[in-house]
Amino acid sequence: MIGLPGSLSSIRGRETLARAQALKRTWPVVMDLCIAAIGLACFYGVVRIAHYWMGHAEPAIVISLSPRALPVYAFYSVVRIGLAYGISLVFAVGYGYVAAHSRRLEPLMVAGLDICQSIPVLSFLPGVMLAMVALFPTRQIGVEMGAILLIFTGEVWNMAFSFYSSIKSIPRELNEAATIYRFSRWQRLWQLELPYGAIGLVWNSMVSVAGGWFFLMACEMFVLGSRDFRLPGLGSYLQTAASDDDTRAILWGLAVMIGIIVAIDQLVWRPAITWSNKFKFEQVEGASRSRSPLLHLLTHSGALHSLRRHTLAPMSEKIYCSLAERRARRMVRADGVAVPASGGWMRWVIAAILIAGVVYLASQALALLREVTTPQFWAVMRGAGATFLRVNVSLAIAACWTIPVGVAIGFNPRLARIAQPLAQIAASVPATALFPIILLALIRVGGGMGIASILLMLIGTQWYILFNVIAGAMAIPSDLREVAQLFHFTTIQRWRTVILPGIFPFLITGMVTASGGAWNASIIAEYFHLKNQTMQTVGLGEQISSATDHGQFQLLLLSTVVMALMVVTINRMVWRPLFRLSETRFKLEG
CATH class of the missing domain: 1.10.3720.10 (MetI-like)
Known part of the structure; x- marks a missing residue:
């Protein structure tokens, strides 16, 4: 009889731990389902607005006050x-x-x-x-x-x-x-x-x-x-x-x-x-920070975490490596023989077209x-x-x-x-x-x-x-x-x-x-x-x-x-x- 309360408390502790572990396993799934629902809603909105915009123009729309x-x-x-x-x-x-x-x-x-x-x-x-x-x-x-x-x-x-x-x-x-x-x-x-x-x-x-x-x-x-x-x-x-x-x-x-x-x-x-x-x-972190439940949902979503880890991170790493290699090659060429500037005539052509357009529009404005x-x-x-x-x-x-x-x-x-x-x-x-x-x-x-x-x-x-x-x-x-x-x-x-x-x-x-x-x-x-x-x-x-x-x-x-x-x-x-x-x-x- 003396050991009974201890055994009951240990049983309750194991049940609480099991519920916490089950909740920990279930909560990321719920977050992923919420993210999926948001994605489906956005997809439906895109379809709806595309259907309306690509329809025939309505000459006189009556605004209902209902x-x-x-x-x-x-x-x-x-x-x-x-x-x-x-x-x-x-x-x-x-x-x-x-x-x-x-x-x-x-x-x-x-x-x-x-x-x-x-x-x-x-x-x-x-x-x-x-x-x-x-x-x-x-x-x-x-x-x-x-x-x-x-x-x-x-x-x-x-x-x-x-x-x-x-x-x-x-x-x-x-x-x-x-x-x-x-x-x-x-x-x-x-x-x-x-x-x-x-x-x-x-x-x-x-x-x-x-x-x-x-x-x-x-x-x-x-x-x-x-x-x-x-x-x-x-x-x-x-x-x-x-x-x-x-x-x-x-x-x-x-x-x-x-x-x-x-x-x-x-x-x-x-x-x-x-x-x-x-x-x-700043050098010192502030004592109080604002919080957002939605940001917490997004940062703790398993699907988004997997997307960042397996797709976005490798892609950004490849982009940064490519940029670094390209920059290194340019610096090597700059240290050697000077590379002649190209495309100078194209810039002059574009500038001439822009100047001509500005002159034409200015003349039309003055006439008006x-x-x-x-x-x-x-x-x-x-x-x-x-x-x-x-x-x-x-x-x-x-x-x-x-x-x-x-x-x-x-x-x-x-x-x-x-x-x-x-x-x-x-x-x-x-x-x-x-x-x-x-x-x-x-x-x-x-x-x-x-x-x-x-x-x-x-x-x-x-x-x-x-x-x-x-x-x-x-x-x-x-x-x-x-x-x-x-x-x-x-x-x-x-x-x-x-x-x-x-x-x-x-x-x-x-x-x-x-x-x-x-x-x-x-x-x-x-x-x-x-x-x-x-x-x-x-x-x-x-x-x-x-x-x-x-x-x-x-x-x-x-x-x-x-x-x-x-x-x-x-x-x-x-x-x-x-x-x-x-x-x-x-x-x-x-």
């Missing part, structure tokens, strides 16, 4: 935004890489980036949409590709700026180590530049997708002259509901959009943030601008001054609250887990869906389109600064923060010596992209259709939107050129010197 149509509309919108983001990511990495490494092309490419980020989506709209429809006149894919490219123009520029500034701010010792170990260009990009820029790319990707949701209403339903282009999606659903003053449909559409944003946050952005934290440049009358010209100039003031007021208001809040979120992972999804939701909900409510409320209290346009610019662009400040705060090494705490720095000392220098490159990137976003948002903020009337105020955005509605392409071109020139001038005089300061004085290096 809640039953929302799942299909949401699926189409998510696919458009996802494809636009994929194109934006590839373009941003390639563009930022070339601009950062080519001394000859860098000034031209950065100036082009300044111009493109300031050109509103509606300025791209006529050429892009007509070109896509002409390429696929009988298929639905033409209009779809046009909408995707328009969303791309609203997502890509801040990501390209982020990756470019990340490469320019890589610490000198890391670049020297890559040079000493004779990294090839591919190795330097894959093992140094992409990891160093991962945090900025992830957070700018979030605000880019939020920008895609912001311009979704303009890209899925618009009028171009006498032609009405509309696509089934959440953007067209919300715009139709706002035009019909259907509050119930607006609430249904916003509820579905918020649900999608929360799902994307948990399935995409939370794992991406957790994954990017391992690329933080001759149709602008003197009153129209001065109206554009007055609009430029008004929009300039609104943009700067909205930037000042945004900076006042986003800098302290972004630093607090970046320094506190627990707060980030709560605030980051809320910020993502707030940034992604189209302000145009809320604009009727804001406008009517301001009219009742004695305001008007002048104040409402500033609020809409603020709602649409403050997130560029916030998300970049969060990324900058998260990128500050933990050892610097611990040193400041060890030496009992005051709050002012910590901000002056650690926080502001640490976030400065990210802050400048956020301010530049927010400035371009504010100019871009003016097309909606200064010209808005409410029920059966058009609410408008003096501004460049009003000129562009009105010219698009009435098919006045000469005014559209003049307004776009004036906006681009103003943005480039501001960037040259203000933001470019600050960029150089961030690349030299505020670079993290030993």
Whole structure:
């Protein structure tokens, strides 16, 4: 009787151990089944969207306001935004890489980036949409590709700026180590530049997708002259509901959009943030780290582990060996007889073709601008001054609250887990869906389109600064923060010596992209259709939107050129010197 309790406890211990071992054997199988289910769902989505896109073009699509149509509309919108983001990511990495490494092309490419980020989506709209429809006149894919490219123009520029500034701010010792170990260009990009820029790319990707949701209403339903282009999606659903003053449909559409944003946050952005934290440049690991159940699922999947071990790892090893052998052969040839440069004549031919194309397009643009009358010209100039003031007021208001809040979120992972999804939701909900409510409320209290346009610019662009400040705060090494705490720095000392220098490159990137976003948002903020009337105020955005509605392409071109020139001038005089300061004085290096 004395030994009975001991024997019972040993039996229970063996049963617990057996259950734990069975669970350990079963759990990887469950993970693999989840991965397989995700793969099958993606495959079905590809088949469904391909069947729709390759169908015949529908001349007049009627947008249903029934809640039953929302799942299909949401699926189409998510696919458009996802494809636009994929194109934006590839373009941003390639563009930022070339601009950062080519001394000859860098000034031209950065100036082009300044111009493109300031050109509103509606300025791209006529050429892009007509070109896509002409390429696929009988298929639905033409209009779809046009909408995707328009969303791309609203997502890509801040990501390209982020990756470019990340490469320019890589610490000198890391670049020297890559040079000493004779990294090839591919190795330097894959093992140094992409990891160093991962945090900025992830957070700018979030605000880019939020920008895609912001311009979704303009890209899925618009009028171009006498032609009405509309696509089934959440953007067209919300715009139709706002035009019909259907509050119930607006609430249904916003509820579905918020649900999608929360799902994307948990399935995409939370794992991406957790994954990017391992690329933080620091000597001491931080005490607290963000976690993601989905990332844990992916990293502990037996099928994915086997794929990496038996397929991806050997393939990458062969690629690296091939690159190393090729680089060694080039160095041997360089040490011997000099190899004559080839392809020089081809570069001259390509340059001549490009110059001829630019001259032809410039002559056509000048011919179109001759149709602008003197009153129209001065109206554009007055609009430029008004929009300039609104943009700067909205930037000042945004900076006042986003800098302290972004630093607090970046320094506190627990707060980030709560605030980051809320910020993502707030940034992604189209302000145009809320604009009727804001406008009517301001009219009742004695305001008007002048104040409402500033609020809409603020709602649409403050997130560029916030998300970049969060990324900058998260990128500050933990050892610097611990040193400041060890030496009992005051709050002012910590901000002056650690926080502001640490976030400065990210802050400048956020301010530049927010400035371009504010100019871009003016097309909606200064010209808005409410029920059966058009609410408008003096501004460049009003000129562009009105010219698009009435098919006045000469005014559209003049307004776009004036906006681009103003943005480039501001960037040259203000933001470019600050960029150089961030690349030299505020670079993290030993």
